[in-house]
Amino acid sequence: MTAAQIAEMASMSQAEVVALAYEEAAGGDVGRALRDAIEDLLVLEDRLAATERLVSRGFVLGSAPTERV
Template sequence: MTAAQIAEMLSMSQAEVVALAYEEAAGGDVGRALRDAVEDFLAIEDRLAATERLVSRGFVRGSAPNERV
């Protein structure tokens, strides 16, 4: 990688770097890169939703059974 290429990458936004990585992984096929990115996004969204279902929202503050108040 040349200094000019490094400088160009440093000036890119995070979204541009990710898009370029997907495009390179897809061998330059922009349509495939977009499909891969959307599939990854949907998979992450599903994992996040599953994780959120595991989080309890019903915390109740109280004293322990043997504790005097």
Template sequence: MTPAQIATMMDMCEVEVTATAYIEAVQGDLDQALRWAVSDRLAIEAKLSEALRAVSRGYVRGELPAAAA
């Protein structure tokens, strides 16, 4: 990368940097870049949903200490 390219990237927001990375990864094929981005987003949402289902909502196994009972 040239210094000018680095400066341009420094001025870009996270969305622009991410979009540029997808477009470069598919050699400029915008349709494929969009498909990859949407696919990645759906995969992340599925993982987040799975993680949220795994989070305890306060149920604890075991007994209370004798002092608390």
């Protein structure tokens, strides 16, 4: 990578860098890159939804703690 390419990458937004990475991974096929990015996003949304279902909202099943005197 040349200094000019590094400078260009440094000036890009995070979204531009990710888009470029998807395009390069797809061999320059922009349509495939878009489909791959959307597929990855949908997978992440599914994982997030599954994780959110596991997060406690402050309710606990079980007995109340007992006080020691």
